[in-house]
Amino acid sequence: MREILKCGRFDLKLDGLPLVMGILNVTPDSFSDGGRYQGLEFALSRAEEMIADGVDMIDVGGESTRPGSPSVPALEELQRVMPALYALRELGKPLSVDTCKPEVMREAILAGADMINDINAFRAPGALEAVIDSDCGLCVMHMQGTPQHMQEQPVYQDVVREVIEFLRERVDTMVAAGIERARICVDPGFGFGKTIEHNYALLRHLGQIRQELALPVLAGLSRKSMIGAVIGKPVEQRxxxxxxxxxxSVAHGARIVRVHDVAETVDALKVWRAATAD
Structure with missing residues (x-):
């Protein structure tokens, strides 16, 4: 299994500690930190804080995808994301843009984004065309339904098998279109059209997903309802x-973890590695 993810300016090595992707939402309404980093000064300050805390890459999002969230026009999303992207460009860390809109993908790539993280798995008309000729990394995520309705009644016969086959089809389509596999990682999409039981079944089988697809797995479960359902605490206490x-997720095979709490996650992974090293 390969150990490098080609990601724009960077070749990310995946054979050491799992990479920590820090979440930077420049939105007014994200489920955990909406509004906190919407201004450029606050976004830049938060990015610098994450870098000091040991983050490996930063994921910038301009549209909330929490359950029930409304879609944002592309122009509005661009107005949120692009100033932050230009400001963060010189900080020396890989920059990911969390978007499912081809218009935003194209502008982000022109501005130097190193990864496009698409909850819609590059299914929107024009999405593949927007990224195919770039060198950015591509995160392909599974989602059943849309953010507006995905949690109303998610149903699977076999959630692990169905997620694997969905991701396999998307990756095969992208490779057939001319995209290098070395640019791709996959995300099972915790909380995106899944019940709590579905989420934990996927968590337990991350190794199977990684093995069958032979691609790095990104896991994003930070502060989500699957955590709250188990510990019985609100977002700010998770x-x-x-x-x-x-x-x-790392123990089960994830190579990238997408988190809000960078410093604490970096420390936890260091201790985990010390405790599990041969």
Missing amino acids: LAGSLAGALA
């Missing part, structure tokens, strides 16, 4: 649960 979830 740090310990999120750390446990990140360590569990």
Whole structure:
């Protein structure tokens, strides 16, 4: 299994500690930190803080994808994301843009984004065309339904098998279109059209997903409802649960963890590595 993810300016090595992707939402309404980093000064300050805390890459999002969230026009998303992207460009860390809109993908790539993280798995008309000729990394995520309705009644016969086959089809389509596999990682999409039981089944089988697809797995479960459902605490009290979830995902095969709490996750992974090293 390859150990390098080609990601724009960077070749990310995946054979050491799992990479920590820090979440930077420049939105007014994200489920955990909406509005906190919407201004450029606050976004830049938060990015610098994450870098000091040991983050490996930063994921910038301009549209909330929490359950029930409305879609944002492309122009509005661009107005949120692009100033932050230009400001963060010189900080020396890989920059990911969390978007499912081809218009935003194209502009982000022109501005130097190193990864496009698409919850819609590059299914929108024009999405593949927007990224095919770039050198950016591509995160392909599974989602059943849309953010507006995905949690109303998610149903699977076999959630692990169905997620694997969906991701396999998307990756095969992208490779057939001319995209190098070395640019691709996959995300099972915790909380995106899944019940709590579905989410934990996927968490337990991350190793199977990684093995069958022969691609790096990104896990994003920080502060999500799958954590809250187990510990019975609101979003702002889910740090310990999120750390446990990140360590569990790594133990089951995730190579990238997408988190809000960078410093704590970096420390937890260092201890995990010390405890599990041969």
